[in-house]
Amino acid sequence: MLGAGIARAIHQFYSDYSRLPLMTDFVIGEDQDTDTSAAAGLILVLSGREPPGTARQNTRNINYLESMPAASRSAPGHWTGGVVVEGGDVSLVDSWGHAFRVRLDANYNGEIDNPCPEEVRNNGPFLYGRCLVWSAGKDGWEWTWRNNTKSWP
Numbered sequence: 001m002l003g004a005g006i007a008r009a010i011h012q013f014y015s016d017y018s019r020l021p022l023m024t025d026f027v028i029g030e031d032q033d034t035d036t037s038a039a040a041g042l043i044l045v046l047s048g049r050e051p052p053g054t055a056r057q058n059t060r061n062i063n064y065l066e067s068m069p070a071a072s073r074s075a076p077g078h079w080t081g082g083v084v085v086e087g088g089d090v091s092l093v094d095s096w097g098h099a100f101r102v103r104l105d106a107n108y109n110g111e112i113d114n115p116c117p118e119e120v121r122n123n124g125p126f127l128y129g130r131c132l133v134w135s136a137g138k139d140g141w142e143w144t145w146r147n148n149t150k151s152w153p
Contacts, residue, residue: 003133007151009064021045032106037099038089094135
């Protein structure tokens with residue numbers, strides 16, 4: 001599953017650098033929401049493709065995504081199911097061509113707000129760990145959880 005692979009890549013990054021890959025717009029003391037689009041930059045960091053001359057986070061240029069499949073082109077400009085490299089841009093899409101959502105424990109308290117309302121009602125507001133990864137699923141609607149894929153049980 002691609003979402004679990006993204007979570008493993010983030011955990012390995014943490015293991016190597018003793019910190020999470022954080023995007024420039026994060027707020028100190030709060031968990032960070034991002035995604036796997038090229039614009040967000042997370043996949044650029046995890047793939048070890050940050051351009052020289054920038055404030056690089058992955059200074060060893062380790063490709064934490066090397067076991068992830070390359071995306072398939074299902075139509076012109078539409079990719080599905082893996083890593084997309086176009087020019088200097090790198091992204092990762094689910095089986096339906098949507099970017100994954102990622103929530104990072106950027107305040108390092110070991111708790112992450114659960115994005116799934118049904119799980120919050122049944123189990124409480126927090127999950128424990130460093131990151132959560134989920135996809136909007138086939139319908140493309142993030143808030144309809146019945147078909148969303150996720151990295152936690």
